[in-house]
Amino acid sequence: MSADEKFDAIIIGAGPAGAACAYVLAREGKSVLMVERGVTAGSKNVTGGRLYTYAMEMVEPGLYKRAPLQRKVVREQIMMLGTKSAVTVDYADFEFGEDVPQSYTVLRAPFDEWFAAEAEAKGAMVATGILVDELLEENGKIVGIKAGEDEMYADVVIAADGVNSLIGQKTGLRSDITPHLVGVGVKEIIELPDDVIAARFNLSGDEGAARLALGCTEGTSGGMFFYTNKGSVSLGIVFNPEQAAKRGKKIQEILQDLKMHPAIAPLIEGGTTAEYGAHLVPEVGLSGMPKKLYRDGLVMVGDAAGFGINTGVIIRGIDLAIVSGLAAANAVIEADGAAAVGPLYEKQLEKLSLMPSMRLFAGWHNILEMPRMFSEYPALANDAMRFMFTVDGKVPARMDKAMLQIVRRHVTFGQLLADGWRGYRAL
Amino acid sequence: MTIKRQSAEELLGLNKFNVDEGHPHIILDKSICAKCDEKPCLVICPAVLYTLKGGEINFDYAGCLECGTCRVMCKNKGITGWNYPRGTFGVSFRYG
Numbered sequence A: 001m002s003a004d005e006k007f008d009a010i011i012i013g014a015g016p017a018g019a020a021c022a023y024v025l026a027r028e029g030k031s032v033l034m035v036e037r038g039v040t041a042g043s044k045n046v047t048g049g050r051l052y053t054y055a056m057e058m059v060e061p062g063l064y065k066r067a068p069l070q071r072k073v074v075r076e077q078i079m080m081l082g083t084k085s086a087v088t089v090d091y092a093d094f095e096f097g098e099d100v101p102q103s104y105t106v107l108r109a110p111f112d113e114w115f116a117a118e119a120e121a122k123g124a125m126v127a128t129g130i131l132v133d134e135l136l137e138e139n140g141k142i143v144g145i146k147a148g149e150d151e152m153y154a155d156v157v158i159a160a161d162g163v164n165s166l167i168g169q170k171t172g173l174r175s176d177i178t179p180h181l182v183g184v185g186v187k188e189i190i191e192l193p194d195d196v197i198a199a200r201f202n203l204s205g206d207e208g209a210a211r212l213a214l215g216c217t218e219g220t221s222g223g224m225f226f227y228t229n230k231g232s233v234s235l236g237i238v239f240n241p242e243q244a245a246k247r248g249k250k251i252q253e254i255l256q257d258l259k260m261h262p263a264i265a266p267l268i269e270g271g272t273t274a275e276y277g278a279h280l281v282p283e284v285g286l287s288g289m290p291k292k293l294y295r296d297g298l299v300m301v302g303d304a305a306g307f308g309i310n311t312g313v314i315i316r317g318i319d320l321a322i323v324s325g326l327a328a329a330n331a332v333i334e335a336d337g338a339a340a341v342g343p344l345y346e347k348q349l350e351k352l353s354l355m356p357s358m359r360l361f362a363g364w365h366n367i368l369e370m371p372r373m374f375s376e377y378p379a380l381a382n383d384a385m386r387f388m389f390t391v392d393g394k395v396p397a398r399m400d401k402a403m404l405q406i407v408r409r410h411v412t413f414g415q416l417l418a419d420g421w422r423g424y425r426a427l
Numbered sequence B: 001m002t003i004k005r006q007s008a009e010e011l012l013g014l015n016k017f018n019v020d021e022g023h024p025h026i027i028l029d030k031s032i033c034a035k036c037d038e039k040p041c042l043v044i045c046p047a048v049l050y051t052l053k054g055g056e057i058n059f060d061y062a063g064c065l066e067c068g069t070c071r072v073m074c075k076n077k078g079i080t081g082w083n084y085p086r087g088t089f090g091v092s093f094r095y096g
């Protein structure tokens, strides 16, 4: 094989991790091949979602302005759903929309396709519609990929193939994903006119709202997400699959029930569902990551490496994927010789604040795994509100006694203490 | 349109699929499924592609969303083969 048949890097998967990596490598003059199994980049990808803009700014200042993003998020909303009630917190912060807006809602099919095209414009070769089957290995080193009958070689292979990373498993770096490590997301895209979206969510111009809710998953760990796009909204639920299986109600039906909830239905009324998607998401943060993210000739980035942060009010994956792709690109650029790439990649992950952030949030999934977070506590919040706002002409119970009763109806003090302790330790 | 509950078939009908006829990307060994008591696939497949017919598992790969949930949840290994569809085949999301 001659040197000119060999790429500096081959990237498997054109999600945000792969595209960010390809973009930077090509811009810095490296020869890059990015292989994607979808007909177009993005056609296999489903997210919530929203993109935190800082990650794009790290790749290149101003790059986000060219991206097909949806609405800049200025309203952060949290909901606790009861059976026929809801507590909603609406935090409007217009500074989030100033200068470089903090985050945008995003649809992955157009976004990923755009990002791959940007990488291509910088000189990366993008091959879509090709499923990578195998890694090529010589003397313990990864030297390339195999897709059907075709073999392609590179100094470094970058596994950016997502959460259900069949390639990642073939590296020997990570074991198969287990139900504990992931959530299942199901989602509908519901088309609605922009003026209707603006009126229902109190938005003007290109402003957007992002909403998360608890209490809608039939007691299963998980929650609702709701994002306003241009001309559509994204409505979905993320579940722990193991708990969902035990409850025995079809995931698809739980989403349909949510659509009909009296606090949700008016938000989507008159809308038309245009697409139904599902995807896995890494859920346990640092503890779900492989111990080592590289071996000779290969590094793992994005969801394949298990990057993901979920605090209950913040969901991050796309931004982490982009930053890890950037870290891998920087490592390839800095390295003299393929063997140096892996250790440099780990250094970059520290320098770009990715691993420090993962470590900071390492315990959070323990809070989100408390079963009472998804049924008892949302119900308790709704009952407390009902008490405070009820007037029926009778003499109401004393506030302190009533509140005590409401708490007791849902949890014991032992459980409260245990959850409080668990929460405290998790931080 | 008024918002309503939609069946899995209705929802899948909205998506764009290019089915790889004759090349299922998920393969079951129904004799193993017959011995699987929990059958989580019936509940957790977002596309509801696993159904029971006369007590036997029935599976149709055509509407697969390629999420991987069944692969992760099938502890009893009735799924003997799970791969992504060959390049260009399967679902193509227009929104994502």
Ligand SMILES: Cc1cc2nc3c(=O)[nH]c(=O)nc-3n(C[C@H](O)[C@H](O)[C@H](O)COP(=O)(O)OP(=O)(O)OC[C@H]3O[C@@H](n4cnc5c(N)ncnc54)[C@H](O)[C@@H]3O)c2cc1C
Binding pocket: A012, A013, A014, A015, A016, A017, A018, A035, A036, A037, A038, A041, A042, A044, A045, A046, A047, A048, A049, A050, A051, A052, A130, A131, A132, A133, A160, A161, A162, A163, A166, A167, A184, A185, A186, A187, A236, A237, A238, A279, A280, A281, A301, A302, A303, A304, A307, A308, A315, A316, A317, A318, A319, A320, A321, B084
């Ligand atoms: C329901 C849901 C909601 C979410 N909400 C948010 C959110 O609001 N904000 C946020 O930041 N994150 C969110 N996330 C997480 C986020 O979507 C992921 O972290 C992100 O997509 C990871 O990017 P990636 O590039 O690593 O992987 P992916 O986007 O999964 O890309 C992997 C790519 O590799 C391709 N591929 C896989 N195998 C092969 C192969 N063998 N050969 C060729 N190509 C292959 C795939 O087709 C795909 O294009 C959410 C996830 C889900 C499921």
Ligand code: SF4
Binding pocket: A278, B026, B044, B045, B046, B047, B048, B049, B063, B064, B065, B066, B067, B068, B069, B070, B071
């Ligand atoms: S991959 Fe997902 S959609 Fe496809 S059959 Fe399995 S669970 Fe159902």
Ligand code: SF4
Binding pocket: B028, B032, B033, B034, B036, B038, B039, B040, B041, B042, B050, B057, B073, B074, B075, B076, B077, B078, B079
């Ligand atoms: S979970 Fe697996 S083994 Fe059990 S019925 Fe479903 S496919 Fe078969």
